[in-house]
Amino acid sequence: MKIIVPMAGMGKRMRPHTLTVPKPLVPIAGKPIVQRLVEDIAKVCGEPVDEVAFIIGRFGATVEKQLQGIAESVGAKATIVYQDEALGTAHAILCAQNSLTGPLVVAFADTLFKADFTLDSTVAGTIWVQQVEDPRPFGVVKLNEQGQITDFVEKPVEFVSDLAIIGIYYFQDGEYLRRELQYLLDNDIKDKGEYQLTNALENMKNQGTVFVPGRVTEWLDCGNKDATVFTNQRYLEYLKERGExxxxxxxxxxxxxxxxxxxxxxxxxxxxxxxxxxxxxxxxxxxxxxxxxxxxxxxxxxxxxxxxxxxxxxxxxxxxxxxxxxxxxxxxxxxx
The missing domain is CATH 2.160.10.10 (Hexapeptide repeat proteins)
Known part of the structure; x- marks a missing residue:
């Protein structure tokens, strides 16, 4: 199992705290956000994680060494790749194309979650979602009567669903994902000016891939100062429950x-x-x-x-x- 972590963004909404470190290295309950994320995913994978690929900006040797230590903390090797231009979520993931093989989890490093499950590796793909009051800032999914995902919609202006994609995905076939991401870039398929992962998911679904929703107990955002302070509050409660x-x-x-x-x-x-x-x-x-x-x-x-x-x-x-x-x-x- 691999974990792919896109984290090349500038974190402008978190300034001044991201002027000296990237947002995913801001601490929550004493550990960087991205370390909490990687450790939590490793716990639910149900099998060993052998590689964590971090997609970053040019953050410097100190940050890269810290990321290597985070991968090693879950028994995995670290791969560092760079996204030098912000061209969307699909482009970010494809920057780690050499790591897109076999089963993998893609997890964007500005979110944490509380969950009590083990990942089901027998399904083709799982998209984790959470019900939200205002879905307009998010990518959302629609479900059929069988509970399968029928549509992916990026930041809907009109209401189509209140099930927001939280930024964590499981793919049984990493090579298939890589081909679909490359197809978007080769054919210059953009949504709102960027290459979006949701477009690749839609193409995969149209080709017969069955995606199912995954549910978390709680979705914790780290997008700005107030949200990060709240996430710290909830995560401390979570750690207390676990007796840490x-x-x-x-x-x-x-x-x-x-x-x-x-x-x-x-x-x-x-x-x-x-x-x-x-x-x-x-x-x-x-x-x-x-x-x-x-x-x-x-x-x-x-x-x-x-x-x-x-x-x-x-x-x-x-x-x-x-x-x-x-x-x-x-x-x-x-x-x-």
Whole structure:
């Protein structure tokens, strides 16, 4: 089994947090989004994952080394390929054409999920969906009476379905997928100016491929700051249910209260403070005389004499006395 992870986007809606790192490396409960995604997919695959192909921009050697470590954490080798021009989802996946063989999962790295299932590898293809109130920003599917997918519609203006594609797909035959993606590019078949995976899925369906919907318990988006903070909240609840250790033994906690669930990274220092619920503190974070809730605080950040909620604080940032809803990038310093 292979996992294909397109993640070359600039993450503009997540700025300033994506000015120094790509969005999929922003942490959720102490681990990068893409690591959480790869680990969760590996758990439901039902068979070993032998390769994870990351489709990235020119993010540099440090990022590539981190991605290699993520693949190795699930017992797989990492393949790094580049998408130098944003030409759509189909083009992004085809950048990893040498890895499009055998059974594989395609997972776009701006979404996480909660699920309790094992992937059914006997079907030709599975498209994971979730019911949404407003389907217009998403690709959606329509189903027949047998529960099979009959139509793929990209960002419908008129209502056709409220089953949104969450960005995770299983294909039994990677070579077949590769041929259909290449067909779109060879014939310049675009939708809304880009080469869309949904067009390839529609062609495959018209040739007799039966796609079935997969359902998740919860779909967690990481598209902007508020969505990412909410995803952190829900993921901490999920990890608490699984009984995972969320507070590092090396953290130093003095005269403080932790309100679960919270994640506290290695060598973090918490003094005279109340932290939680739904707070993630990165390694070496320093919190003193403060009250934190529903926030993500990254590596080596310092929060001093402050009260924050619904916030993201970047690596090495310093906050002293600030309003309670904050989105602060790496190395910034705010004092009020």
């Amino acid at each position: 250790l969320l507070v590092s033994p090396s953290a130093i906690i003095t005269n403080s209260v932790l309100i679960e669930p919270v994640y506290v990274g290695e060598h973090a220092i918490i003094t005279n403070s109340v932290v939680g619920p739904h707070v993630s503190l990165g390694d070496h974070a320093n919190v003193r005389d403060s009250r934190l809730s529903n926030s993500i605080v990254q590596t080596s950040a310092s929060l001093l004499n402050t009260v924050i909620t619904n916030s993201m604080v970047g690596n090495h940032a310093v906050v002293t006395g600030t309003p309670d809803d904050l989105s602060l990038g790496d190395y910034n310093n705010i004092r009020v």
